[in-house]
Amino acid sequence: MKVLKFGGTSVGSPERMEQLLPIIQSQPSDKHIVVLSAVSGTTNSLVEISEAYLKGQKEEARALIAILYSKYKTFIKELFKTEEGLSLGEEVITHHFTLLDDLGNDLFTAIEERIVLAQGELISTTLFHFFLKEQGVSSVLLRALDFMRIDEEHEPNLDYIRENITVELNKCPRETLFITQGYICRNAFGEIDNLRRGGSDYTASLIGAVLGVEEIQIWTDIDGFHNNDPRYVQNTKAIAHLSFDEAAELAYFGAKILHPQSVFPAKRFNVPVRLLDTMKLSAPGTLISEQVQNGDQIVAVAAKDGITAIRINSSRMLLAYGFLRRVFEIFERYKTPIDMITTSEVAVSLTIDDTQHLDNIISELEHFGQVEVDYNQAIICIVGDFKKNKHGYATIVSEAVKHIPIRMISYGGSEHNISLLVPADQKLEALRSLHNRLF
Secondary structure: OEEEEEOHHHHOOHHHHHOHHHHHHOOOOOOEEEEEOOOOOHHHHHHHHHHHHHOOOHHHHHHHHHHHHHHHHHHHHHHOOOHHHHHHHHHHHHHHHHHHHHHHHOOOOHHHHHHHHHHHHHHHHHHHHHHHHHOOOOOEEOOHHHOOEEOOOOOEOHHHHHHHHHHHHHOOOOOOEEEEEOOEEEOOOOOEEEOOOOHHHHHHHHHHHHHOOOEEEEEEOOOOOEOOOOOOOOOOOEOOEEEHHHHHHHHHOOOOOOOHHHHHHHHHOOOOEEEEEOOOOOOOOEEEEOOOOOOOOEEEEEEEEEEEEEEEEOHHHOOOOOHHHHHHHHHHHOOOOOOOEEEOOOEEEEEEOOOOOHHHHHHHHOOOOEEEEEEEEEEEEEEEOOOOOOOOHHHHHHHHOOOOOOOEEEEOOOOOEEEEEEEHHHHHHHHHHHHHHHO
16 A cells, blocks of 8 residues: 655646546556645635635625635546536535635634635545546545544644544455545644645645555656756756655754655654655655665755744853753743754853743743844754765754854764755855765
């Protein structure tokens, strides 16, 4: 069995959706579970609709619904080629858009907001299921809401997922093709919820991991992880193989091809993940597994934008214990993750990318000492094999960026990552300089 995930651009038009069938059929396996995102642009539109409802702007919300409904009317007319298929497509979109319209009749809360956001994946999977039916291809539509669940900490309930998806699969023992939704789930209270943006990758990884499939495939519009960002740097190359740890570092620190959380379920259950390109079917892509094949070399460079750096200067740190714990507790209270951290005798510097509670955090940190904040920073992540018995890499990296002001350096916290904090306006120069020096 294989799990194949297709993102929003892969189902972004009727033509692209039609191209999925030959890709699925080309994969040698006895069974396939296909995970689909919403049609590209749909989730953004649903976010706008829910925001309008939350503000009490019902007429604006319904105007946005009408615009999106019109797009789907055109979509199904191009997708289905028979009267029966078109009729099924019309039933699907009518049902979902009537629901969206009706949600404005009563009190609109965060619960209704999550219901709105779930409609994109429910529509795309149902349309694809009926498209396959029109093509004479048998498939089973699995509702992710019947087996995908998170707990009160927003973490996936793996035992629940395994038990319930197995039940659903066993209902159709002779079927070989199953379609399900990415991104959406139920929470610990049974309400419709989601795995947050980029969550379709996470869905595919969770399903593949708990079922122990032979491979999880993430199909997107780029031919795997590249050794630098191809949007900004010329002559980048796809990486043939990455370890789970290397892929996790790249995904977390800026490589957009894979949702950062997707690596961890696959690593835990040792299920390989392959990144492939729907536009370049012959490209081998990137294989992610527990094997380390790149050896003594730097593998890739990535960048993470929108970083804020915070420095706390305090003489109370000197020869004190418990100081860092009290600092970290502030970030824990506001559920704000820390990316990088460096310390000295009387100062600690750290970075965050979530500034929602920044004012409150600064206010509490000022009880410890002087607080300085630098906005508009970027983290440059250099990924490779940096085990403690290796040497020379820090020198190579520092030489490549010696003309760029470095705000922070993190080296040694991970065996696979050297991180640099630079001003955002120096990010492109840093990426290009590192690429020219390293590759």
